[in-house]
Amino acid sequence: MASILSAAHIATIEQSPYKLDFPLLAQNPQLAFLDSAATAQRPATVLDAERHFYETMNANPLRGLYRLSVEATASIDAARTRIARFIGATDDDGTPQGNAIVFTRNASEALNLLSRTLPRLTELGPGDDVVISIMEHHSNLIPWQQVCAATGANLVYLRLTEDFSIPKSELAEKIGPRTKIVSVTHVSNVLGVQNDVAAIAARAHEVGALCIVDGAQSVPHVAVNVRSLGCDFLAFSAHKLGGPMGIGVLWGKPELLDAMPPFLVGGEMIDSVTETDAVWSPVPQKFEAGTQDAAGSYATDAAIAYLEAHDMAALEERERLLAAYLCEQLQSRDYITIVGPSEPDRHVGAVSFDVKGIHPHDVASILDMSNVCIRAGHHCAQPLLTYLGWHSTCRASVAFYNDKADIDRLIAGLDTVWGIFNGRN
Amino acid sequence: MDVTSLYNEQFMDHVTHPDYKYAMEDATHEHDGINPSCGDELHLSVRLGDDGRIEECAYTGHGCAVSMASADMMSDLMVGKTPAEAIELCALFKDMVTGAEKDADKLEEQLDEAALLMDVSHMPARVKCAELAWRTLSEMLQE
CATH class of the missing domain: 3.90.1150.10 (Aspartate Aminotransferase, domain 1)
Structure with a gap:
């Protein structure tokens, strides 16, 4: 050849x-x-950033009213903005949707967040379908297996042809009126193939389903733009693109993130609490219970800055x-x-x-x-x-x-x- | 470490020409062992004689060269041993591959050819492969 x-x-x-x-x-x-x-x-710039955070702005973000905490908060917001721009998550006027960037521990946690919150939003139940592909990493497979077992929904697999692609006919056949959620990987971690997730998202929306893209293997290697993909959610991990281990990213359409119930609950994610009830903070804090790895978020910003600086x-x-x-x-x-x-x-x-x-x-x-x-x-x-x-x-x-x-x-x-x-x- | 120190000729001979990889028809004891991280699967068969000693030991299954060669060496070693002796040898083998027992003379004397797998103690990712047959035999005999 x-x-x-x-x-x-x-x-x-x-x-x-x-x-x-x-x-x-x-x-x-x-x-x-x-x-x-x-x-x-x-890269060294990421390791330096992690250290720089603790040496110059170490304070618990969000809550402190003193300068250090304000700086820590601002640095994380700056990271959200850069990440949003990097994946093309912008409003119609081009403003990056920094507040639609939720930090998790990894892509697996981002997908778990969705698998725990979307069933309520979509009222998933018996007779409904959740569609994934046969080439999913366990992190985008087991959460949906569990959800289907708990709700009585069916787990439906998009399968491959001999040339390792998912044909359009498979989308037409498997994604239909019963489908509530479609969650597929953008790039297979085994086969290396890139799926046409724009076509999958378009088909999902045709039948009124939500579309999640697992970008763990794509975001580090190909320019990903959530607007042109047309998906509702994108999950990926910082450590696969040169950032630190322990940081994952979930982007979602702001109106959907607003409508979703929280995932983990506790400190840092509430506006007010009474003995019997609590009011959630706005997104993204609603999904970020407890003290976050702020230095990791800051270093993730540096990792993406490295990729951008080298084109x-x-x-x-x-x-x-x-x-x-x-x-x-x-x-x-x-x-x-x-x-x-x-x-x-x-x-x-x-x-x-x-x-x-x-x-x-x-x-x-x-x-x-x-x-x-x-x-x-x-x-x-x-x-x-x-x-x-x-x-x-x-x-x-x-x-x-x-x-x-x-x-x-x-x-x-x-x-x-x-x-x-x-x-x- | 030299590539061929573990994967040497003697070791490879057990992989390519195993002596004990077959289904035993008159086994008195049988047991399955799996190694989930590698997907190694082993079916171990033993026939105990009237004197209570192991008359024959054989295995079938699939897995990496380390797990298969290890099973072949073990099967050879176990012929003529009592269950109590076999269990002790399994414990000694485990000590060898985890690095707890480093006395080469003792290992060679008691484990014979299986002492070839001493290098596995420098390869933590492969300890489970080497141990599979021995763990399976020990479990079987203790039941």
Whole structure:
């Protein structure tokens, strides 16, 4: 098969101008970190921001009336504004919807928040459908499994064709008058494919359902714009885009967030409390009970600032080249089967594969000994692997800070694995 | 650590040419073991003789090379052992792969070939794989 990569493309990924910005990568030049779909590395600016927060504005946000607390509150509001702009969450006049950005601990918690609050809003019950896809990460699957078990609603799966896409006919057939909620992943963490969530959102709205997009694997890698996607909610994690662990983001249409009941309750999320009742704070505080990881929110702001400063579109293009190179190199070995689309340009970040006759855990262990980090297992998407007929797979995933040498090291390591298991070492 | 220190020729021989990976027809004891994080699945069969000793030990299933080689080495080691001895050896094996027992001479003397898996103590992610067969046997014999 002819390569889709030109000599100029290869020259672009030959080296990484970004590695020096990432302390862990700079300190380990021999490390080929190919597991960014699990968590990204963090640039020094993010680590500095975390420290800067505690050194210069450490106070509990929201409640204090003194300067430090006011500054902490302002820094978090600034983070909300930047995040809203980053995902295209703006009013018609272009004003970023900072108040529609809710901080959670991770994307899983953001999706749990929705699964606990939307059933009441939508009066979900027996005979209603919740629609997800077969390629969901467990974090966008188990919450809906539980909701359906508790309410008597049906959990309906959008399935894939042989080319690993969800066909329009599947949307027409599965999303219908009974559908109340549709929750789908934008990019699969296993297959690397990008779903046409704009079409899914349009179909959901046609039948009066709400549409949630799990952006955990897309927001770090492709320019996401919630207005053009047309979804009602977007959930993602900061740690996958270079921010700290422990920060998730939920964006929702303001009128929906206003109408939803709270998720966790307690301090920081009320306006007033009596012995028998409480009045909730406005959004986003309504959904942020207890003291939040303010330094983490501040550092998330720095992570997005890093992506913006290096031009998200340029980073996205570089990642597409890296993923295509990764895919083509894997395809150059006849002992490797790609689990996912064979087209190199259909992989956003992640490529799953099987090494013929060798368990993925052995592959990952042997690669680890040559300083190559990949993921092996079911990737928190067991129903997908079962559907595709696999127990587990290997997965390599790239981010813009990777370079060609990282991928070449992986391929050399895979040749070693193959040699060990086939008596050539 | 050198790549081939664990995945050496002797180890690979148990993976590619296992001696005890088959279904036993006249087993007196059978037990399933799973390793949820890896998806390893093992079905272990043992036949106890009239003298109370293990006459035969065999397994079927699927999993990574570490879990399968470990099961093969264990099956070989257990022939002729009493259940009490077998349980003790399982405990010793666990101590080896978790790094609690580091006496190489003792390990080689008592665990024979299975002492090859000593390197697993430097690979925390693989301890559960190596332990699977031994944990399954120990559970079976203690029931």
